[in-house]
Amino acid sequence: MSWTRRRVALVSSVASLVIVLIMPTLVAPLFPSEAEQIKAYINENAQSYTAPTKVKTTPVSRDTFSATPGVATLIKNGTNYDWAKLVLLHGNFPMSDNNVTVITRWMRQENGPEDW
Secondary structure (H helix, E strand, C coil): CCHHHHHHHHHHHHHHHHHHHHHHHHCCCCCCHHHHHHHHHHCCCCCCCCCCCCCCCCCCCCCCCCCCCHHHHHHCCCHHHHHHHHHHHHHHCCCCCCHHHHHHHHHHHHHHHHHC
């Protein structure tokens, strides 16, 4: 083989190799970017909600209630538990269930239930 034939063979081999390596990148399909994929997903899976323009209303009934001040309520009821709560309230003691129990037990020990 002559030098020019070798050179032509070498150049054509290199050119073929370059074409074989570059061609897939030129022909390969471009993949969508992440933003395009997200946009396509949103368009395919979009949700919608339709509300009626006229809404049927139903009347609401409200219970009546009233409140009275603490002292007036306790005096009106007049039980031993109410009396114990009054003592705690006027003595500026904490009005807890334990404190009410202590006072009612003291009342029972001092006077007995028959004197209540």
